[in-house]
Amino acid sequence: MGLSLKYSAPNPPFLASHPTQHPQVILLGAPLDCTETFRPGTAAAPQRIRAVSDSIESYSHVLDRDLEDLRFVDRGDLALSELDLDAALEEIRRATEEQSAAGGLVVLLGGEHTLTLSGTRALHARHPDLAVLHLDAHLDMIQEYDGLRVAHGTVFRRIADELGLGQIVQLGVRSGTRQEFRDATQCRYSSPALSLPRHIFDWLSERPVYLSLDIDVLDPAHAPGVGNPEAGGPTFSELLSLLYSLRSLHVVGLDLVEVLPNIDHGDNTSVAAAKLLREMILAFAR
Ligand SMILES: [Mn+2]
Incomplete structure (x- = not known):
């Protein structure tokens, strides 16, 4: 207790964010890049996504809301580069x-x-x-990866250890081991499709929701700049339609992860991430 958080000032800050009292939305950059298995570089994502966010409008025509009308602040990036994984995770928590x-x-x-x-x-x-509503190409539910209990491929197993599998809903998941798919049947719901059955939507409506969006849930054609591309995914428009359908949920926290700017094509993935952030913020801000 009492340790002060270390932030670096965002330069530039995310589109239309501004210092404000009593923010409705707080953006925190978390450039964690400790356990990537195939190719690293996601630590650069928060700053790249901020840099390209200026290329899109702050107004959403579909939602008829504008980021400029929200009390929306970008706190910059947490200083994680000197920390080991456990210390970095604790700092983010x-x-x-x-x-x-x-x-x-x-x-x-x-x-x-x-x-x-x-x-x-x-x-x-x-x-x-x-x-927890988990949108991802990957189940991320292996017990251990290369001896690591906490890694990006095990993260939903660890979340399940703490919250219970019954608190987890997964959509878009199309890649995992046989054991992961067996374990996923114990989740509240788990499906490669990007749609929610009515009873699962109703269940989510009755409780606070944390939304975790791995950008690789999209087909690699729509998001090429990712560490582990998985073909056979939905389009950007299909993902947006799902997000709009969730608008009435009480989302208390969300994340957008796994953009990899150093192998992106023309910043398409970072710009897509910026637009997804805008739409999620406008959809879920209260
Ligand atoms: Mn993934």
Whole structure:
């Protein structure tokens, strides 16, 4: 307790964010890049996504809301580069806890998917009935990877250890081991499709939700700049349609992870991420 958080000033900040009292939405960059298995580089994502966010409008025609009308602040990136994985995860958890204290929506911008464990830890402490909606090409539910219990391929197994498999809903998942797919049947719901059955939507409607969006849930044609591309995914428009359909849910925290700028094509993945962030913020800000 009492340790001060270390942020670097965002330069530039995310589109239309601004210093404000009592923010409705708080963006936190979490450039975590410790356990990538195939190719690293996701630590550069928060700054790249901010840099390209200026290329899109702050107004959403579909939602008829504008980021400029929200109390929306970008706190910059957490200083994680000197920390080992455990210390970095604790720093992200503590920052999420601190920033969510006043009730605003905390948006974590990764970074590798492992950071979701920090976001759900912080918000589960505040909301014991927290549900996690996981959008991803990958189940991320192996027990251990190369001897690591905490890594981006095991993160939903660790979240399940803490919240229970019954609190997890997964959509878009189309890649995993046989054991992962067996384990996923114990989740509240798990499907390669990007749609929710009515009873699962109703269940989510009755509790606070943490939304975790791995950009690789998209087909690689729509998001080429990712560490582990998995063909056979949905289009950008299909993902947006799903997100719009979730608008009535009480989302208390969300993250967008796994953008890999150093192998992106023409910044398409970073720009797509910026647009997804805009739409999620406008959809879920209260
Ligand atoms: Mn993934």
